Amino acid sequence: MTEKKKLFKNRILKELYFGDTLSCADLCFKIDKSFPVTQKILEELVTENLVTDTGYAASTGGRRPLTYSLQKNVMYLVSVAMDQFVTKIAIMDMQNNFIFPIEKIVLPLTNNPEAVQVLIDKIANVIELSGIPKEKFIGIGIGMPGFVDVEKGINYSFLNLPDNKSITKHITAQIGLPVSIDNDSSLIALAELRFGAAKGDRNTMVINIGWGIGLGLILNGKLYRGHEGFAGEFSHIPIFLNGKLCWCGKAGCLETETSLLLIIEKAREGINAGRLSKLSSLPLHDPELACDAIIKAVKEGDQFAIELFSKAGYNIGKGVAILIHLLNPNKIILSGRGASAGQIWQAPIQQSLNEHCIHRLFQSTSIEISKLGIDAELIGAAALLMENYEQFKVSKN
Amino acid sequence: MTEKKKLFKNRILKELYFGDTLSCADLCFKIDKSFPVTQKILEELVTENLVTDTGYAASTGGRRPLTYSLQKNVMYLVSVAMDQFVTKIAIMDMQNNFIFPIEKIVLPLTNNPEAVQVLIDKIANVIELSGIPKEKFIGIGIGMPGFVDVEKGINYSFLNLPDNKSITKHITAQIGLPVSIDNDSSLIALAELRFGAAKGDRNTMVINIGWGIGLGLILNGKLYRGHEGFAGEFSHIPIFLNGKLCWCGKAGCLETETSLLLIIEKAREGINAGRLSKLSSLPLHDPELACDAIIKAVKEGDQFAIELFSKAGYNIGKGVAILIHLLNPNKIILSGRGASAGQIWQAPIQQSLNEHCIHRLFQSTSIEISKLGIDAELIGAAALLMENYEQFKVSKN
DNA sequence: AAAACTTCTTTAATAATTTAATAAGTTTCT
DNA sequence: AGAAACTTATTAAATTATTAAAGAAGTTTT
Structure with missing residues (x-):
């Protein structure tokens, strides 16, 4: 052929x-x-x-x-979603189904030179245990936090190999399957573009409300990554004069006034100060559990929890106002872990836009909450692999 | 054929x-x-x-x-650059030469229902007087301030026709030549992309330092216009907590802390307050002359004038820091009327980036001053027309 | 219920691209 | 200095893809 x-x-x-x-x-x-x-x-x-x-x-x-x-049951892929602490691995088919329960391992990325090897071993293990012959796998898609160079397959923040060696090539060499990597927020945007609320859109911004505030940009119908692949660093745009030092070294970053970690922090402070709330029993040292608990309280109408989300939403709105001025999107999608709080985000963000945005501009921009749920990044990682698929070799011929 | x-x-x-x-x-x-x-x-x-x-x-x-x-002398085009007060009209050849002195007419756009007809008559007049047969003209490219819908050929801010009728169609109907319009800042960016400092670049931002602060975005190698063509509204991103009301209705817009009009205003205040400067004889009611005078003073080393530009530059830098975080450009080009002040902008903007930008991000972004000069918009208007050229009919066959 | 209209599929004619061969010029090596 | 090796451009022949036209299947209108 x-x-x-x-x-x-x-x-x-x-x-x-x-x-x-x-x-x-x-x-x-x-x-x-x-x-x-x-x-x-x-x-x-x-x-x-x-x-x-x-x-x-x-x-x-x-x-x-x-x-x-x-055709069903003839092609599969491995999809991986990493954050600073936890890595999820799934096997998916071509109909976007998770065909086994999603594997979840604790894998801290900071100061962990073993991380890459642990990841590789675990992926190999998951493939092995699945019982599916390896020829049926077309590749591995991986989402990860940090500054990712998609072309070269390098992450400049985490998972570095000696001499800035390409992670993708490294993994391919060991497992024998094509590998694609990208930034977590970009993949969430890709998932929305291909299978979610941004399907068919050309100019849409996907905000990843998580431990920080990520941003995936869909411009002219394509994922936009910037000159070196670092676009979408929303978390650290300096727009507050609050004097709060951010871990990035600067002060007044968006992240210092809004993020799920900040909400958890404020919840803790409030409870300690004796605020009346359903949250009095907040899990202390697990951010995932804490976050779930606060979101649950929001849904049950807890006033304190709602107040926390409203303030965060208002501040996200300030950032969104800037996005709208600069990029004139047709839609803003709220996605990521925080999106599960649902419609609570709408009012404060809209309020903030009323105050900070030229009317003619945000008039035509809608705000939507993602429906893809917490596994959006895994879906995005699969989509990433498939976007690159045409470059792969057809296995048989 | x-x-x-x-x-x-x-x-x-x-x-x-x-x-x-x-x-x-x-x-x-x-x-x-x-x-x-x-x-x-x-x-x-x-x-x-x-x-x-x-x-x-x-x-x-x-x-x-x-x-x-x-071939020379067989095809020509009409290029038009408008601002709120003055409109420039030029005839250009295919080698980007202005083949007659540029026509300049006073044409206020605000509250002027006659503006469109005056423009049309003047363009027709320029073509007539040129002595070049009309068949040799391939079209008219026009740059104008305001929110421009390029596809529909409508300007939502100025030059409106009854029932939001298309300006391009209207002009074509009267003059009989294809017409393309776009926002002034977009055209300056297009000029830089095609014939200036952004030639060959894929992710570059062109800042139009003029009466406001405009922005033209080159993303993935193409001019980015946004969902409705309103992208690049840099002037009004709300990033200052200065309480200064902007004419757009909001407070704290970038424009309230930096623009040539603001510099002129401050210069006037300073002189009235008795500041020592070469500027003591600032022309009062013509912003163009005043601007030229201040830029001249800067070049002669006048301390007060340099101070004004430095402060403005520092504030532009705050906005640029946000651009870099969001869009990871390879280059930022300073263009428009203010660019003629030259290298004076470099230091304060760089200083601002040092303070407001994550190091890893602006490391790979260079700041350059445009070399296209004050006629960049005319060149951009010509480029716009030629970008659309392949859709036009070949006149003879 | 027939005619007119859409949309999809098939086939044959037409047009464009690839491939291979040739020509023209540069550089490198002896 | 001169021949061999290497690049790039051009031409011609073979391959491949597209377009246009005709046929098939279904829907809507009269």
Whole structure:
């Protein structure tokens, strides 16, 4: 098979992954090829058992199109989502299902030279235990915090290898599968773009409310990463004159006035000062549990918890106002762990925009809460791998 | 001639406009066509006298390539640059020359329902007086302040027509030439991207230091305009807690702490308060003259004038720090009227970045002063028209 | 219920691209 | 200095893709 045909095949597989069920005409449009070529390749993919036809779609006013989907149980991928403390590993199929319970390991990234090897061993272990033959895996997608150079496969903040060696190449060398990495906030944005609230959008900002405030930018319909891949450093834009020193070394960062860690901190202070709240029994040393508890209190209408989120939301709004002035997005999506607090974010952010934004500008920008939930990063890591899929070699031919 | 061939021809003409002198191989790459097709079209363009071959280029290690350029004196365009008070109109050729002295008319845009018609009449007049036959003009490019919808050809701030009618269509209907419009800051950025300091860059921000502080964004190698074309509203990002009311209705906008109008204002105050300076004879009611005078004083080393620019620069730096955090550009270009003050901007902005930016981020971002001068917007308006050129009809065939 | 209209699929004619061969010029090595 | 090796450009032939036209299947309108 020629190189070119391989590329076309991979592109079709990729489009079917993102599009689920598509007609031949849809695929023509997406891969920018003519009907005869597309159909011929599709036929080949069907005989190779990578694709199946899924019957006729409803008519849109004419002959009903024959539709195609990816064959089930023939291709899998490994999806990994890391934060500073915990790493989640999942095996996913081409229909975006987690086909085993998600593995969760404690893996601190700071001052941990072993981290990369631990990660590799664990991934190999998960593949091994799955019982799925390795040839059926097409690759590994990994999301991680820090400054990530996607092209080179290097993380400048964590998981460094000697001589700035590429992590992706390092892992590929050991496991024998293609690897793609990216920043966690970028992957959450990618998940929203491909499978979430930003589907079909061209200019959307995804705010990752987590231990910090991350930002993934979708500009002109594509994930924007910046000159060196460092775009979206929302957490540390200096917009407050509060004199609070941030761990980044500067003062007045957005992060010093809003983040889940700050909310937990303030909750603790409030309780210690005797504030009346359902939160009196806040778990002390586990941020995940503490966060869940406060969000639960919010949903139960606890006044103190709501107050904390409102203030944080108002401050996020100040940052969002700047985003809207600079980038004129059609939509802002609140995602990440904090998004599970739901509609509570809407009012304070809207209020903040009323105060800090030119009316004509935010008029056409909607604020939405993500529906992808806590596993958005895993979905994004899978999507990242599939975005790069067309460059991979087709295993068999 | 087929539609498709027309398109290819226009693309080649466009690439020759932007590339000046190119070989057939260069053009193959740029228009993404094979050698045989490209060469055939080139030959046709030469016989049509739109293109000439310009001899052999120096060898780069092999056979010397035959190069091509646009024929002189066969195509012209009208370029227009507007601000709130003054409109400049120029006739340009395909080699980016102003072939007549630039026309300058006083044309206030605020509360002026006649403005559009005055503009049209003046453009028609300029074409008439040039003595160049109208068939040789390929179109009109116009830059203007305000919120501009490029696709629809509407300016929501100025030059409105009844029922939000398209200005471009309106002008085309009267003059009979294709018209493209865009925001002034976007066009300055486009000029830098195509013919200035951002040539070849992919992620560059162009700051238009003028009566306000404009911003043109080049992201992923293209001018970024946002969801409705309103991106780059840098002047009004709320980052100061100064309580100063801006004309936009909000307080603390970037514009309230830095802009040429503010510098003029402060200069006036200082002089009235008896500050020692070469500026004691500041022209009172013409901002252009006043601005020129202060910039002249800066260049002569006047301490007071330098102080004013330094403070303004430091505050621009605060805004730039936010840009760098969010968009990780490879370069920031200072352009517009204020750029003529030159290197004076460098130190205070750099100082501000040191204080307000994460080191790892601004390390790889350079700050440059534009060399295009005060006519950047006219060059940008021409570039805008040529960017759209491939959609135009070839006049003769 | 038939005609007109859409949309998808197939086939044949047309157009573009790749590939291979050739020509023209540079550099490197002896 | 001169030949061999290497680049790059051009031409021609073979391959591949696209376009246009015709046919098939279904929906909507008259």
